[in-house]
Amino acid sequence: MTLSANVQQGTWSVSVQTDAAQDGGYQATIHVRHTSPNGDFEHGFRHERVFATERDAVLEGLREGMTWIALKSTKTIAV
Template identity: 80%
Template sequence: MTISANARQGSWTVSVQTDAVKDGGFQATIHVTHASPGGDFEHTFHHSTIFVTERDAVLEGLREGMTWIALKSTKTIAV
């Protein structure tokens, strides 16, 4: 079974989907979007950790996506 979740803050959205990995455990795929007058922004990436449970994978994926938004909003990173 695949679990997915999303969180929104202002014009930012984080969506996470979990997938089972071949050797056991679950990986989170994180999709970050931002709608703005200057153009929409999208970025998709995998969490670097393989998790034992889907619940952990989706929660950590949401946390990682929100952290990524904070770094992007403060111009700490540029993509």
């Protein structure tokens, strides 16, 4: 089974989908989007860790994506 989740507020959104990892467990693919006057920002990436459950993978994926949004919107990172 594949789990997916989406969190959004105002000008940003984070979407996560889980997939079975090759050696067992689950990985999260994360997609972040942020709209600002300076232009739209979109980034997709796979979480580096493999998780024992899909629940853990999707929750950690959402957490990681929201961290990206926080760093981007506070201009801590420029990607």
